[in-house]
Amino acid sequence: MNDLVQTANQLSLKTKAISISNLCFSYGKERSILTDINLDISAGETVGLIGANGAGKTSLFLTICGILQSTYGEVRLFDRLIQAGQFNPEIGLVFQNPDDQLFCPTVRDDIAFGLENIELSPEEVETRINAALSLTGVTHLADRISHQLSGGEKCMVAIAAVLAMLPQVVLYDEPSANLDLRARRRLIKFLQASHETIIVSSHDLELIIEVCDRVVLLNQGRIIADGIPEEIMRNESLMEANGLEVPHSLTHEG
Numbered sequence: 001m002n003d004l005v006q007t008a009n010q011l012s013l014k015t016k017a018i019s020i021s022n023l024c025f026s027y028g029k030e031r032s033i034l035t036d037i038n039l040d041i042s043a044g045e046t047v048g049l050i051g052a053n054g055a056g057k058t059s060l061f062l063t064i065c066g067i068l069q070s071t072y073g074e075v076r077l078f079d080r081l082i083q084a085g086q087f088n089p090e091i092g093l094v095f096q097n098p099d100d101q102l103f104c105p106t107v108r109d110d111i112a113f114g115l116e117n118i119e120l121s122p123e124e125v126e127t128r129i130n131a132a133l134s135l136t137g138v139t140h141l142a143d144r145i146s147h148q149l150s151g152g153e154k155c156m157v158a159i160a161a162v163l164a165m166l167p168q169v170v171l172y173d174e175p176s177a178n179l180d181l182r183a184r185r186r187l188i189k190f191l192q193a194s195h196e197t198i199i200v201s202s203h204d205l206e207l208i209i210e211v212c213d214r215v216v217l218l219n220q221g222r223i224i225a226d227g228i229p230e231e232i233m234r235n236e237s238l239m240e241a242n243g244l245e246v247p248h249s250l251t252h253e254g
């Protein structure tokens with residue numbers, strides 16, 4: 001068993017990984033983007049975050065990991081208060097667009113970037129890079145130029161760069177956007193086999209059904225529903241009222 005898997009396994013399912021209380025957020029003095037969000041996620045849970053365009057999924061992710069400062073309320077990670085601007089190694093965010101995350105000359109450099117910033121020894125950096133490449137199935141891409149990779153390859157490299165930091169919680173922002181069917185299937189299998197606490201934001205509701213054991217539905221910055229994915233997504237009136245459709249696999253024809 002490698003270090004990445006071991007770290008995740010050390011956590012008990014009962015531990016509260018994320019605890020969000022009365023969270024509100026707005027960009028500047030404009031309208032509220034997130035309103036009174038209360039959400040507890042246990043270690044080891046795999047949670048889907050769904051909602052129409054502009055519902056606030058990315059803003060919630062950026063607030064959870066401390067990139068954005070909440071205007072009210074708090075986020076705790078393993079009972080430690082998250083403060084915006086501080087480095088929070090327990091949590092990793094896989095950005096919606098891998099190009100926002102991959103900016104070094106080679107894949108190996110991109111994965112090394114965060115590791116070198118926390119001043120690990122060169123040997124430890126090398127070990128972590130190789131473990132992350134192997135876990136995400138992209139060892140063969142190690143010496144490629146990051147910006148020349150295909151969308152699916154970039155996606156897995158971006159995940160490798162995050163996992164190399166050994167986060168206990170990983171936020172995936174629309175990870176299947178721009179993937180072809182084979183790359184999407186590979187991603188689903190990878191997420192199913194993951195051992196971290198995971199939140200996956202996606203418009204790909206079939207992916208959420210396959211990967212997540214819980215789903216949170218957001219509309220205009222408020223949590224509208226929180227429960228078992230099939231039960232929530234099969235509810236046609238709930239889905240339609242929140243700008244979504246029942247996924248095909250849950251319709252009578254599906």
Ligand SMILES: Nc1ncnc2c1ncn2[C@@H]1O[C@H](COP(=O)(O)OP(=O)(O)OP(=O)(O)O)[C@@H](O)[C@H]1O
Binds near residue numbers: 051054
């Ligand atoms: N930097 C910003 N400044 C001002 N408003 C913003 C900014 N970023 C996002 N918004 C607004 O915040 C709201 C929520 O956006 P957000 O990207 O969090 O939603 P989302 O659910 O992730 O959407 P999508 O599914 O389209 O990615 C939207 O109305 C958006 O226009």
